[in-house]
Amino acid sequence: MPPSLPVRLRARLSRATPPREEFVARHVAGRSFADVGCMWEVHGGIAFAAEAAGAGEVSGMDLMGETPEYQAEYQRRGSKLRFVQGDLHDELALARLGVHDVVWCSGVLYHAPHPLLTLERLRSVTGQTLLLATETLPERPLARNVCVFAPKPGSHPTHTEPFDPARGYVNWYWGITPSALRTMLAATGFTVTEEHRTPFHTTVVARKN
Numbered sequence: 001m002p003p004s005l006p007v008r009l010r011a012r013l014s015r016a017t018p019p020r021e022e023f024v025a026r027h028v029a030g031r032s033f034a035d036v037g038c039m040w041e042v043h044g045g046i047a048f049a050a051e052a053a054g055a056g057e058v059s060g061m062d063l064m065g066e067t068p069e070y071q072a073e074y075q076r077r078g079s080k081l082r083f084v085q086g087d088l089h090d091e092l093a094l095a096r097l098g099v100h101d102v103v104w105c106s107g108v109l110y111h112a113p114h115p116l117l118t119l120e121r122l123r124s125v126t127g128q129t130l131l132l133a134t135e136t137l138p139e140r141p142l143a144r145n146v147c148v149f150a151p152k153p154g155s156h157p158t159h160t161e162p163f164d165p166a167r168g169y170v171n172w173y174w175g176i177t178p179s180a181l182r183t184m185l186a187a188t189g190f191t192v193t194e195e196h197r198t199p200f201h202t203t204v205v206a207r208k209n
């Protein structure tokens with residue numbers, strides 16, 4: 001059965017633009033690449049796409065361990081991808097990941113309780129360019145740089161579960177507006193050089209200053 005209209009509408013409103021594999025492929029040829037948060041439902045797919053697009057050393061990091069889908073694809077491709085399991089806020093785990101020219105981090109920032117710290121940690125492993133994709137909330141009238149703490153389910157089309165501190169990173173800690181995202185990136189030492197928005201999703205190219 002095809003997905004219902006509300007499901008299709010939600011997917012459309014929060015869809016990433018442009019398609020992620022193509023977007024990443026544009027930035028990686030001849031450069032080292034890491035996907036931070038590479039596993040849940042994507043099974044290393046973006047990192048494999050970067051490898052296929054000619055990236056040099058390719059790594060993935062996630063709190064989750066390798067999924068069977070990841071392992072099967074790794075074998076099928078004869079991939080050289082290096083996977084590091086760990087928390088991106090843990091400096092020892094980041095040291096194991098190491099610095100990469102291009103870092104892709106998608107679907108992580110709003111799950112982090114301290115997003116400025118998260119951006120600082122991402123900066124520490126970014127050699128040149130951070131490609132950051134995140135769910136965002138629409139701008140608020142007459143106010144810039146708005147972030148909503150523990151946004152209610154329904155405030156974003158794909159956000160359905162109430163805030164529960166016991167569930168850690170599963171929570172949506174923050175509903176971030178695109179202007180706040182830009183300002184946070186500036187505050188943590190990045191310059192945004194490209195931005196793509198759909199109503200509830202933002203993707204940026206951010207150069208490390």
Ligand SMILES: C[S@@+](CC[C@H](N)C(=O)[O-])C[C@H]1O[C@@H](n2cnc3c(N)ncnc32)[C@H](O)[C@@H]1O
Pocket residue numbers: 036037038039040041042061062063064086087088089105106107108111169
């Ligand atoms: C919402 S999923 C996004 C998956 C994929 N990047 C995407 O955009 O479709 C968030 C992913 O980041 C991982 N993650 C969340 N917080 C993390 C952290 N602090 N350190 C490392 N990985 C984290 C989760 O385990 C999960 O695989």
